[in-house]
Amino acid sequence: MSALHGLGIGWRPEIAGVVARLTGLSFCEVIAESIGSAAPALLTELAVPIVPHGISLSLGGAEAVDESRVAALARVATLLDAPLVSEHIAFVRAGGMEAGHLLPVPRTYEALDALARNIAITTACVPVPLAVENIAALFDWPDDELTEGEFLAELIERTDVTLVLDVANVYANALNRQRDPWTELQRLPLDRIAYCHIAGGRIRGGMYHDTHTDPIPAEVLDLLRAMTDSGCTPAVMLERDGHFPPAPELFAELDAIAVAAGVASITPETEWAQW
Numbered sequence: 001m002s003a004l005h006g007l008g009i010g011w012r013p014e015i016a017g018v019v020a021r022l023t024g025l026s027f028c029e030v031i032a033e034s035i036g037s038a039a040p041a042l043l044t045e046l047a048v049p050i051v052p053h054g055i056s057l058s059l060g061g062a063e064a065v066d067e068s069r070v071a072a073l074a075r076v077a078t079l080l081d082a083p084l085v086s087e088h089i090a091f092v093r094a095g096g097m098e099a100g101h102l103l104p105v106p107r108t109y110e111a112l113d114a115l116a117r118n119i120a121i122t123t124a125c126v127p128v129p130l131a132v133e134n135i136a137a138l139f140d141w142p143d144d145e146l147t148e149g150e151f152l153a154e155l156i157e158r159t160d161v162t163l164v165l166d167v168a169n170v171y172a173n174a175l176n177r178q179r180d181p182w183t184e185l186q187r188l189p190l191d192r193i194a195y196c197h198i199a200g201g202r203i204r205g206g207m208y209h210d211t212h213t214d215p216i217p218a219e220v221l222d223l224l225r226a227m228t229d230s231g232c233t234p235a236v237m238l239e240r241d242g243h244f245p246p247a248p249e250l251f252a253e254l255d256a257i258a259v260a261a262g263v264a265s266i267t268p269e270t271e272w273a274q275w
Helices: 013-020 067-079 109-125 148-159 167-176 181-186 218-229 247-261
Strands: 007-011 027-031 050-053 085-088 091-094 097-103 130-133 162-166 193-198 202-204 207-209 236-238
Touching (some): 007 013, 013 247, 027 236, 050 067, 067 085, 067 109, 162 167, 167 181, 167 193, 167 218, 181 218, 218 247
Parallel strands (some): 007 027, 007 236, 027 050, 162 193
Antiparallel strands (some): 202 207
């Protein structure tokens, strides 16, 4: 199903030196829009698969995707010799206006049509397979016609993409809707996972926010562990975008993910003292 396995991390310039010294790393993900005409040396010197992760295509927009953005994603995929690329099931612009945020698409058949059209445009131009990610949303559209599981399954059936399953986003959406996270997770097309994201968040204003700047809650790790115990064991990675902790704390998060996912750690205890 996927070219990826084991434990990975989201590559960011702020932690590039730490990532470069990790042993046993299986793959990295990099924000596609952060790569210019040449990739940073500390990224290209990693002897692991690198996945460009797009944030600006707006696959879920009512308007057709910008072909220049698709071409840029294709260029980065070629530059990094990527096994696949990924983007979000979301829209970020409409009517020429940029939201600056990943916005949820209504779970309707009309939205599925728009997504399928934009995914077809993208996959026709990008030289590697496309995987799409479920996002965290603080609200549902009032005209939703499908559950998230039904929506994702239908999208995958129509387009033959795979899923970047963000386990933390499943937890966030379930918590904010007062639902059981494990029940919600089981309703998703788990047989079509390319790889998984794990990230941190916090409760603010009575809602759980997927911040990517906070430690991973124990409940998210428990959800990953339940998924592993059920026999679903895709590649998994830590996604952190800011407020990077000291290296030992970052290592501890990676190790906790490895334990929950049942994969080999990339931070052996013998090396911790060096940091």
